[in-house]
Amino acid sequence: DAGITQSPRHKVTETGTPVTLRCHQTENHRYMYWYRQDPGHGLRLIHYSYGVKDTDKGEVSDGYSVSRSKTEDFLLTLESATSSQTSVYFCAISPTETEQFFGPGTRLTVL
Amino acid sequence: AQSVAQPEDQVNVAEGNPLTVKCTYSVSGNPYLFWYVQYPNRGLQFLLKYITGDNLVKGSYGFEAEFNKSQTSFHLKKPSALVSDSALYFCAVRAYSGAGSYQLTFGKGTKLSVIP
Numbered sequence: 043d044a045g046i047t048q049s050p051r052h053k054v055t056e057t058g059t060p061v062t063l064r065c066h067q068t069e070n071h072r073y074m075y076w077y078r079q080d081p082g083h084g085l086r087l088i089h090y091s092y093g094v095k096d097t098d099k100g101e102v103s104d105g106y107s108v109s110r111s112k113t114e115d116f117l118l119t120l121e122s123a124t125s126s127q128t129s130v131y132f133c134a135i136s137p138t139e140t141e142q143f144f145g146p147g148t149r150l151t152v153l
Numbered sequence: 154a155q156s157v158a159q160p161e162d163q164v165n166v167a168e169g170n171p172l173t174v175k176c177t178y179s180v181s182g183n184p185y186l187f188w189y190v191q192y193p194n195r196g197l198q199f200l201l202k203y204i205t206g207d208n209l210v211k212g213s214y215g216f217e218a219e220f221n222k223s224q225t226s227f228h229l230k231k232p233s234a235l236v237s238d239s240a241l242y243f244c245a246v247r248a249y250s251g252a253g254s255y256q257l258t259f260g261k262g263t264k265l266s267v268i269p
Contacts, residue, residue, distance in 0.1 A: 073254075084243060084261040085197070092254050100256065132196055139255045140204065140247065141187060144196035 045069045046145040048133050054151045061120040063148050065133030067113075071143075073136040074116040076100075076108060078129040079147075085132065091116055123152045155180040155248035159260035166234045167268050174229040174263045176244030185247035186227040187257065188218055192240045200242075203227060214238070234267045241265075 045068040055061050065074060076088040077100075087100030089108040097108050105127060107119045120127055130149050134142040156179045166172045178184055185204050189197040201212025208220045218229045227244060241262045250256040 082261060085259040087256055090254070090256065098250075098254065134197075140185060141199045141202050142257060143199060144189075146196050147194075 046133060046135055046143060048131075048145040048148050050148060051146065052149045054153065055123050056153050057124060058122050061123050061150065061152075063118045063131055063133075063150070065116040065118070065145060067116075067135045069135055069137070069143075070113060071135040071137045072113075073139055073142075074110065075134040075136070075142060076106075076116065076118045077132045077134065078102065078127075079132060080129050088118065088131075123150075125152050128152045155246050155258045157244050157246050157258055157260040159242075159244055159263045161263050162261075163264045163266065165266045165268060168236055169233050172231050172234040172238070172265065172267070174242050174244075174265060176227045176229065176260060177225050178227060178244070178246045179225060180246050180248050182249070184220075184225075184227075185255075186218075186220065187245040187247070188212065188216070188227075188229050189243045189245065189259075190214075190240045191243065191262075197243060200229070236267045236269055239265055239267045 047066045049064045075090040077085040086102045088106050091097045091110040109117045130147050132147050133145040136142045158177045187202045188200040191197045201210050203210045203220045211217045243262050244260040245257045247255050
């Protein structure tokens with residue numbers, strides 16, 4: 043999966059708890075992205091980063107925050123998880139804002 | 154705003170037959186177009202892209218895609234389907250999102266089933 047890992051791979055949590063998902067890359071790519079995948083919706087962009095400490099919102103950013111303090115790590119935080127955030131989360135990286143390369147995904151269940 | 158439509162939720166094809174997965178797009182300016190494949194419980198894998206040049210683009214695993222500007226389409230094709238091609242396929246278009254950056258907008262996906 044193109045030198046990109048995600049952790050944890052699976053997580054079950056309760057409504058109202060904070061959750062942080064980690065994306066780690068070994069490719070030194072500039073651009074990193076967080077998506078969620080839901081049936082009938084395809085992939086939707088949550089947040090993205092175009093450099094260390096440079097981030098911006100995507101289509102479905104409400105309830106999520108991100109941080110990128112190092113080139114290789116991009117963290118996605120759900121401040122107070124809700125059942126509507128149950129989803130599969132994918133991180134992607136890109137060197138040039140053309141094709142993106144995806145991680146293996148994190149399956150998050152919020153009870 | 155940019156958009157991608159994959160009009161078929163599912164496509165069934167017999168092994169050995171040609172396959173087509175359809176995609177139409179809407180975007181301002183010249184389109185950058187992509188196809189990805191997702192196998193069960195895996196991330197998306199890049200198949201091919203169109204940026205400029207020849208309208209017929211060849212990619213991984215014997216797949217190709219035809220760019221048609223007048224029909225705003227970018228259909229994925231393969232001359233002879235394999236059972237192992239069964240997967241979820243996503244079309245995507247790159248669009249400018251402001252502040253000097255670009256984003257990919259994905260279609261909802263088409264499930265391809267190749268029947269032995």
